[in-house]
Amino acid sequence: MKLSDSNRKMKLTGLIVVFAAFCCSSIAYAHHSFALFDRSQLTTLSGTVREWKWANPHTWLTVVVRKADGTDEEWALVGSSPNMMIRWGWNAADIKVGDKVMVDIHPARDGKAIGELHTVFLPGGKVLADPGGQSGEALAGGPSDLPTKPQGIPYQ
Amino acid sequence: MKRAPDSVPWNNSTRILCGGVWSLIAIVLAAQSGDARAAPAPQSKEELAKAWRDIATLPDLWQGTWQSVSPIADDFPTPPDYTPSAFEYVKRYKPVEDSPFANCKPLGLPFVMNIGGMPMKFFQSPGMIALYIESSGMTRFIHTDGRLHSERPNPTYLGESIGHWEGDTLVVDTTGFAPDTLFQMGKLDKKTLAQGDPSPLSGVIFGPHGPNLRLVERMRLADFKTLEVQTTIYDDTVFKRPYSLPSRRYIRGIERRNEPQEWACTDNRDYLDPTTGTLEYNVKDKAQSR
Numbered sequence: 246m247k248l249s250d251s252n253r254k255m256k257l258t259g260l261i262v263v264f265a266a267f268c269c270s271s272i273a274y275a276h277h278s279f280a281l282f283d284r285s286q287l288t289t290l291s292g293t294v295r296e297w298k299w300a301n302p303h304t305w306l307t308v309v310v311r312k313a314d315g316t317d318e319e320w321a322l323v324g325s326s327p328n329m330m331i332r333w334g335w336n337a338a339d340i341k342v343g344d345k346v347m348v349d350i351h352p353a354r355d356g357k358a359i360g361e362l363h364t365v366f367l368p369g370g371k372v373l374a375d376p377g378g379q380s381g382e383a384l385a386g387g388p389s390d391l392p393t394k395p396q397g398i399p400y401q
Numbered sequence: 402m403k404r405a406p407d408s409v410p411w412n413n414s415t416r417i418l419c420g421g422v423w424s425l426i427a428i429v430l431a432a433q434s435g436d437a438r439a440a441p442a443p444q445s446k447e448e449l450a451k452a453w454r455d456i457a458t459l460p461d462l463w464q465g466t467w468q469s470v471s472p473i474a475d476d477f478p479t480p481p482d483y484t485p486s487a488f489e490y491v492k493r494y495k496p497v498e499d500s501p502f503a504n505c506k507p508l509g510l511p512f513v514m515n516i517g518g519m520p521m522k523f524f525q526s527p528g529m530i531a532l533y534i535e536s537s538g539m540t541r542f543i544h545t546d547g548r549l550h551s552e553r554p555n556p557t558y559l560g561e562s563i564g565h566w567e568g569d570t571l572v573v574d575t576t577g578f579a580p581d582t583l584f585q586m587g588k589l590d591k592k593t594l595a596q597g598d599p600s601p602l603s604g605v606i607f608g609p610h611g612p613n614l615r616l617v618e619r620m621r622l623a624d625f626k627t628l629e630v631q632t633t634i635y636d637d638t639v640f641k642r643p644y645s646l647p648s649r650r651y652i653r654g655i656e657r658r659n660e661p662q663e664w665a666c667t668d669n670r671d672y673l674d675p676t677t678g679t680l681e682y683n684v685k686d687k688a689q690s691r
Contacts (some may be wrong), residue, residue, distance in 0.1 A: 301665050302505070328519060328535065328662040357677075381470035381517055385654040 282351040282361040284378060287397030290320060290360075294344045299337040301326050306340065306362060308348060313401045322350055324362035325377045333376045333388050344368055349397040366395060444527075452527035460569045460622055462523040462530075465655035467628050469517030474605045475646050477588045482641040487608070491587055494606050505666035509558030509582030510575060511616055511632060513537050520654060522661040530564055530571070538664035543573050550576055558582055560616070570621040576613070584610040586639050611638030626653050 292310035304324035309317050324330065327337065340346070345368050350360030362375040374388045444452065483491060508516070519535035528546035533539075543564040554561040554577025561577040589604040615635040623629050631648040634640065 326664070328664055331662065332658045334658075381468045382652065384518065385468035385470075385520070385652055385659055387656070387658055 281353055281359070283354050284351045284361070286352055287349050287363060288352045288360065289395040289397035289399045290348045290350060291399075292320065292346065292348075294340055294342050294346055295319065296342065297340040299327055304330060304362075306348070306365070308346065310358075310400065318358055320350075320358045320360060322348060322360045322362050324375050329376045329384070330373075332384065333374060335373050339367065339371065339373060340365070347395050349392075349395050363397075364392060364395070449527065456525055456527060459525075459566065460571075461625075462571070462620070462622070462628065463525065465653045466520035466522045466535075466659045466661055467651035468520040468654055468659065469515070469649065470652050471515070471517070471649040473515050473517060473601045474588065475515065475585050475649075477644075478647060481587055481639075481644050483587075484637070484639060484641055487586060487639040490608050491606055494589070494608070496589065496603065496605070507539060507558040508537060509579060510541075510560055511634070512583040512585060513539065513559070514618075514630065514632075514649065515585075519664060520659055520661065521651070533661050535661055535664050538666065543571075550574070556580065570619050573616075573618040573620065575616045575618070578610065578614050580609070580612070582610070584608060584614070586610070608639070611636045613637070623650075627651070628653070 290308055290310050292308040294306065295309050296305070296307040298305040298307075303326060306322040306324060308320045308322065310320055311317055327335075347366040348360075349363040349365075351363055353359045361377065364375070365373045367373070372391045372393065374391055376384055376388070507513070513534055513536075514521075516534075516536040521532055521534045521536075524531040524533070525545075528544065530543040530545055532541040532543065534541065539559060541559050541562060543562040545564045545566075547565075548563060550561060550563060556577055556579040558579050560575040560582075562573050562575040564571055564573040566572070584607060585605055586608040587606040589606060591604065613636065617633045617635070619631045619633075621629055628651040629648040630651070631646065633643050633645045635643045
């Protein structure tokens with residue numbers, strides 16, 4: 246299946262709504278994420294990794310983004326749980342502090358500097374997609390048709 | 402004093418035979434009485450080998466893992482015939498504003514089978530099938546040794562499960578549930594829901610189950626790739642007649658990627674402050690409202 250925007254939108258309109266992750270607070274997170282993050286939008290951040298927290302129930306990627314006006318802004322990005330990410334080809338050691346990355350995220354509805362991970366583009370060319378929100382078939386089948394470059398609206 | 406062989410009242414084969422018969426009777430009686438105190442007899446090498454050979458012929462639930470491809474919420478296509486108290490409960494029910502899954506609390510059966518997102522894995526040994534459900538990090542133990550239910554099962558989140566095979570179908574009968582296992586008793590009419598609500602839990606009616614809740618799950622392979630689990634709910638405090646849910650489907654994954662993994666819900670409570678956008682770790686008090 247393709248990780249395209251239209252695909253995500255189709256899911257939102259209710260074709261398949263299978264849970265992305267999750268037990269317990271993960272589900273709670275998913276519950277809240279529908280309110281917090283706009284899964285119909287993709288924003289592309291370019292920045293430097295400040296922290297990469299490989300932990301349950303969620304991974305967290307903290308990225309510092311230099312804005313057009315020269316100021317730095319810290320973004321907290323939530324990802325799926327490690328076990329789900331491992332199934333989609335992630336490794337805890339893939340991301341290191343100081344890495345220059347580009348990240349497609351679902352932005353917060355209220356414009357805060359937070360987001361839900363969608364795809365990470367690493368300096369060496371590796372592309373990692375977050376399995377969050379995918380169908381059971383896609384979770385079992387693994388990622389396919391990974392984008393080669395960011396697909397969101399660039400954040401300035 | 403050494404006895405002459407001819408003075409032995411029972412020869413060895415008779416002794417073994419009788420011993421075997423008595424052991425068998427003891428096992429059957431213990432199983433039938435559900436008496437957990439009865440000491441099980443160790444099986445001989447030959448008996449064990451036969452037991453393994455026997456279970457090797459059962460339908461193949463064992464290769465790989467099973468990923469749910471059904472929606473998290475059960476559908477109730479036929480309106481349930483509710484008891485008066487359950488009917489009142491449903492009539493007054495307001496969908497939960499917040500998630501009922503907070504705090505990494507075990508969900509328990511039946512809802513634990515619905516979560517998905519992470520696969521589950523069957524294992525078996527003579528007398529028992531185990532089912533690891535990664536999305537909760539819990540393992541179900543399904544006794545297949547012919548025992549009956551305990552007269553007074555202690556309440557647990559996964560209950561007391563006893564399984565047997567009917568042809569190619571594994572039938573699992575479960576009782577003895579903790580009062581606070583998460584229980585879906587119905588689904589609100591789509592017309593009553595907010596338009597475009599993307600939550601997979603929208604419309605789900607969670608409610609209390611009775612002390613005698615009993616589930617009968619029928620598990621069978623539709624084909625090598627597909628497992629179907631059809632559950633019937635027996636709870637006369639909720640349904641006047643047992644309610645048969647539509648089958649849930651799981652697909653098989655045999656790749657390494659789909660092997661079972663650890664799930665530790667509580668190792669790092671994260672918290673994203675919704676007002677400031679600030680990220681904090683291990684903030685238990687705040688996480689409780691999530």
